[in-house]
Amino acid sequence: MTPKIVDKEEKRNLILESAIRVFARLGLPNTKMIHIAEAAGIGKGTIYEYFKSKEELAVAAFNVFVKEAQKQIAGKIRNIEDPVEQLRTYMICWLDIMDEDFLDYADIMLDIWAESVRLHQGKDLFGLNKMYALYRKQIIEILNRGIKKGVFKPVDTTVAAAVIIGTLDGLMIQWLLDKKLFKVRYALEQLADMVVRGVMKV
Amino acid sequence: MTPKIVDKEEKRNLILESAIRVFARLGLPNTKMIHIAEAAGIGKGTIYEYFKSKEELAVAAFNVFVKEAQKQIAGKIRNIEDPVEQLRTYMICWLDIMDEDFLDYADIMLDIWAESVRLHQGKDLFGLNKMYALYRKQIIEILNRGIKKGVFKPVDTTVAAAVIIGTLDGLMIQWLLDKKLFKVRYALEQLADMVVRGVMKV
Amino acid sequence: MTPKIVDKEEKRNLILESAIRVFARLGLPNTKMIHIAEAAGIGKGTIYEYFKSKEELAVAAFNVFVKEAQKQIAGKIRNIEDPVEQLRTYMICWLDIMDEDFLDYADIMLDIWAESVRLHQGKDLFGLNKMYALYRKQIIEILNRGIKKGVFKPVDTTVAAAVIIGTLDGLMIQWLLDKKLFKVRYALEQLADMVVRGVMKV
Amino acid sequence: MTPKIVDKEEKRNLILESAIRVFARLGLPNTKMIHIAEAAGIGKGTIYEYFKSKEELAVAAFNVFVKEAQKQIAGKIRNIEDPVEQLRTYMICWLDIMDEDFLDYADIMLDIWAESVRLHQGKDLFGLNKMYALYRKQIIEILNRGIKKGVFKPVDTTVAAAVIIGTLDGLMIQWLLDKKLFKVRYALEQLADMVVRGVMKV
DNA sequence: AATGAATGAGATTTCATTCAT
DNA sequence: GATGAATGAAATCTCATTCAT
Numbered sequence: 001m002t003p004k005i006v007d008k009e010e011k012r013n014l015i016l017e018s019a020i021r022v023f024a025r026l027g028l029p030n031t032k033m034i035h036i037a038e039a040a041g042i043g044k045g046t047i048y049e050y051f052k053s054k055e056e057l058a059v060a061a062f063n064v065f066v067k068e069a070q071k072q073i074a075g076k077i078r079n080i081e082d083p084v085e086q087l088r089t090y091m092i093c094w095l096d097i098m099d100e101d102f103l104d105y106a107d108i109m110l111d112i113w114a115e116s117v118r119l120h121q122g123k124d125l126f127g128l129n130k131m132y133a134l135y136r137k138q139i140i141e142i143l144n145r146g147i148k149k150g151v152f153k154p155v156d157t158t159v160a161a162a163v164i165i166g167t168l169d170g171l172m173i174q175w176l177l178d179k180k181l182f183k184v185r186y187a188l189e190q191l192a193d194m195v196v197r198g199v200m201k202v
Numbered sequence: 203m204t205p206k207i208v209d210k211e212e213k214r215n216l217i218l219e220s221a222i223r224v225f226a227r228l229g230l231p232n233t234k235m236i237h238i239a240e241a242a243g244i245g246k247g248t249i250y251e252y253f254k255s256k257e258e259l260a261v262a263a264f265n266v267f268v269k270e271a272q273k274q275i276a277g278k279i280r281n282i283e284d285p286v287e288q289l290r291t292y293m294i295c296w297l298d299i300m301d302e303d304f305l306d307y308a309d310i311m312l313d314i315w316a317e318s319v320r321l322h323q324g325k326d327l328f329g330l331n332k333m334y335a336l337y338r339k340q341i342i343e344i345l346n347r348g349i350k351k352g353v354f355k356p357v358d359t360t361v362a363a364a365v366i367i368g369t370l371d372g373l374m375i376q377w378l379l380d381k382k383l384f385k386v387r388y389a390l391e392q393l394a395d396m397v398v399r400g401v402m403k404v
Numbered sequence: 405m406t407p408k409i410v411d412k413e414e415k416r417n418l419i420l421e422s423a424i425r426v427f428a429r430l431g432l433p434n435t436k437m438i439h440i441a442e443a444a445g446i447g448k449g450t451i452y453e454y455f456k457s458k459e460e461l462a463v464a465a466f467n468v469f470v471k472e473a474q475k476q477i478a479g480k481i482r483n484i485e486d487p488v489e490q491l492r493t494y495m496i497c498w499l500d501i502m503d504e505d506f507l508d509y510a511d512i513m514l515d516i517w518a519e520s521v522r523l524h525q526g527k528d529l530f531g532l533n534k535m536y537a538l539y540r541k542q543i544i545e546i547l548n549r550g551i552k553k554g555v556f557k558p559v560d561t562t563v564a565a566a567v568i569i570g571t572l573d574g575l576m577i578q579w580l581l582d583k584k585l586f587k588v589r590y591a592l593e594q595l596a597d598m599v600v601r602g603v604m605k606v
Numbered sequence: 607m608t609p610k611i612v613d614k615e616e617k618r619n620l621i622l623e624s625a626i627r628v629f630a631r632l633g634l635p636n637t638k639m640i641h642i643a644e645a646a647g648i649g650k651g652t653i654y655e656y657f658k659s660k661e662e663l664a665v666a667a668f669n670v671f672v673k674e675a676q677k678q679i680a681g682k683i684r685n686i687e688d689p690v691e692q693l694r695t696y697m698i699c700w701l702d703i704m705d706e707d708f709l710d711y712a713d714i715m716l717d718i719w720a721e722s723v724r725l726h727q728g729k730d731l732f733g734l735n736k737m738y739a740l741y742r743k744q745i746i747e748i749l750n751r752g753i754k755k756g757v758f759k760p761v762d763t764t765v766a767a768a769v770i771i772g773t774l775d776g777l778m779i780q781w782l783l784d785k786k787l788f789k790v791r792y793a794l795e796q797l798a799d800m801v802v803r804g805v806m807k808v
Numbered sequence: 809a810a811t812g813a814a815t816g817a818g819a820t821t822t823c824a825t826t827c828a829t
Numbered sequence: 830g831a832t833g834a835a836t837g838a839a840a841t842c843t844c845a846t847t848c849a850t
Contacts, residue, residue, distance in 0.1 A: 008834090011834090029231055032818090032819065032820085033819080033820065033821085034819090042835075042836085043835060043836040043837060044820095044821090044836075044837065045821085045822080045823080045835070045836050045837060045838095046834075046835055046836070048820095048821070048822080049833095049834065049835075053820080053821080054819095054820070054821090128379065129379060129380060132376070132379065132380070155392075156384075156388075158383070158384065159383075159384045159388065159389050159392060160392070162373075162376045162377075162383055162384055162389065163369075163373055163376075163389055163392060163393050163396075165372070165376060166369065166371075166372030166373040166374075166375060166376040166377075167365075167368065167369035167372050167373070167393075168372065169368075169371075169372040169375060169376070170367070170368030170369050170370065170371040170372025170373070170375070171364070171365055171368035171369070171372070172368075173368060173371060173372070174334070174364045174365075174367060174368040174371070175364075175368075177330065177331060177334065178331055178334070181360070181361075181364055182358075182360065182361045182364055186358075186361065187361050187364065187365055190357075190361060190362070190365060191365050191369070193400070194365075194396060194397065194399075194400030195396065197396075197399070197400065198395070198396030198399065198400065199396075210809095234843090234844065234845085235844075235845060235846085236812095236844085239811095239812095244810080244811085245810060245811040245812060246811075246812060246813095246845095246846090247810065247811050247812060247813095247846090247847080247848085248809080248810055248811065248812095250845095250846070250847085251809070251810075255845080255846080256844095256845065256846090412830095433635055436822085436823065436824085437823075437824060437825085438823085438824095438833095441832095441833095446831080446832085447831060447832040447833055448824095448825090448832075448833060448834095449825090449826080449827085449831065449832050449833060449834095450830080450831055450832065450833095452824095452825070452826080453830070453831075457824080457825080458824065458825090532783065533783060533784055536780070536783065536784070559796075560788075560792075560796075562787070562788065563787075563788045563792065563793050563796060564796070566777075566780045566781075566787055566788055566793065567773075567777055567780075567793055567796060567797050567800075569776070569780060570773065570775075570776030570777040570778075570779060570780040570781075571769075571772065571773040571776050571777070571797070572776065573772075573775075573776040573779060573780070574771070574772030574773050574774065574775040574776025574777070574779070575768075575769055575772040575773070575776070576772075577772060577775060577776070578738070578768045578769075578771060578772040578775070579768075579772075581734065581735060581738065582735060582738070585764070585765075585768055586762075586764065586765045586768055590762075590765065591765050591768065591769055594761075594765060594766070594769060595769050595773075597804070598769075598800060598801065598803075598804030598805075599800065601803070601804065602799070602800030602803065602804065603800075614813090617813090638839085638840065638841085639840080639841065639842080640840090648814075648815085649814060649815040649816060650815075650816065650841095650842090651814070651815050651816065651842085651843080651844080652813075652814055652815070654841095654842065654843080655812095655813065655814075659841085659842080660840095660841070660842090
């Protein structure tokens, strides 16, 4: 009755992971479907059994990155009571996202960005805006708690959140462009200090 | 003397400017040579009399952006004596780069970045690294003067410079992605304050 | 005796009928094997247990149509003695073939024709020529009987038969192309009258 | 200033004629763009300089056929006064359309039909319905003149026209399917006689 | 110098068919 | 026998670049 028993979920993941690896190495536009197929050790047509199009595959790849990042961050800040420490931890967490395991994913973001910003201007095809909105929401919550507790200045939390995320992204880009320039951990801590002090009362 | 050379220079610029306009509107990969030719009011083949390839044209376009930005910044900070004010001005200057006239150029950067980081990993085809190196050098100079004067803390200036540039880039990206999120000037001033205080003694 | 064989026959018919329905709705080239499988409620691979290829399935589908049409016609003209009336009935019978139940089938013919005439020029893959030969034979018989009886002119029966079939086909095509143009029954009766009078003596 | 002087009209025709030849030989779906390119002795991409898509090329090919046919017919019936003779001539004219020169074109019609009827049901992509409407209009005019003159019966001219065109088409299909079956001229004259007598008074 | 007609490598996607289970 | 996962040939169309004029 049931032929060739295959764990579709598993195979989908195999393809997705292969795609991420190749996307990361070659970039979105330079990655051809055949490359992904070869990387996964399957036939070209098989990809289309699991993903409708190259674009869908790219979106999925990006989402893996985003979800993984969220998981990391959420786990680390969950049990921190002090808003100051929570904000600092939130920022330092980006380090782990860029960590060995995620380095590949990280590179994809640049392509996704370019595509997202440009090609589908108001569309948010890759959910980039949604992702940033989520990040902002998380940071705004931290800021609000801090403000209520009286440890943070009553800043415009939306702007502050955007600025904080921007600085994190920007730092990462600098590092991605030239990894020998500085140690991420050190720079990140510098930045975190700077930012935290920026929003701290006194 | 040699009017031909003037003509050539002029035409090269015409093509380059047209290219920038089209690149900015459509994005690097979506821009076809014919579009540039039409925008310049010339024939497709003529472009190749002035630029070896589409890539060379893109590089040139990006460099125009970088040089223009530099001219703006250099002009504004030249005559400022106080390092604190100079650093603040340097940062605020990015505002003008993203200003009406340069908004279009700004969008190109995302594409260039993606291409630059990825495709030609160690190559720095577009001179992005060189550009950042220049930016860093300028900021390092400001920081050094400030440190020597005793107004800045004796930070690792290279890291600090990278962090500062990163924050500027990051903020701009946030804004490019969703221009309704915040007013650039306001956020930029917030950020500048934060950063300046971060490196200021006491 | 051998219930397996009955099952096989039954399943073959199930597939064939599903194929006809889908072919009719989507057209030969637009019909994919998976569509047929789904319509039959079976797996894609199962089709190949009963039919060697899509082409063979198409041939079989067409033959069902032809045979069904023949059954209809034969039944109606069998017991008619008068050749004049028999010819007229033969023609009117096409109406029933195009009737509700067969309307779908009818559409297939256009595709089959195109394929038949062209792709396999001298091959008669779909048995179209054989089908027409059969039709001609039947009409020739009617004509011959009429000529012998002295009610028909001694026309070249082969040509006349081809002309008659052609007119029927042509009328049907006109109608298939624009069903609002005329009522089939009315036009068919007009045509039948015209043709019958054309071959009738005096 | 002006490079490679090429008569675009001429080249378009070269491609169109090559396309017609190949379409006629291989059929619409079996004809690949590369075939047409090779037949025209040009590169694959060049076709797209003159025709937006394969479909547009097919439409153009079909229109050549239709226009040529119209030119032939119009020229022949223009100066005929007698409606009876005019109708007969109109029909016989189809012979010339199927003539040596047009034989190739004729074969295309079957594919166009199938495509036209099916794929784009209400769309009339190839202008087939429009073509038939024109044919009907011409025949209706002839019929009306004949009726007014009292030589034709007061038939429903729309139906009669559709029937007449249908018979012509049908005859041609019969012949295209098996050219050895009968001589077109002979059969056509038979049919014309039959039809003319069918609508003639007395 | 300027042009644009010509080109063909190349990419995505489809789908009939195969075959391991 | 039944299945559907896997496949890869094949086809359309794009576009940077060339080059004859």
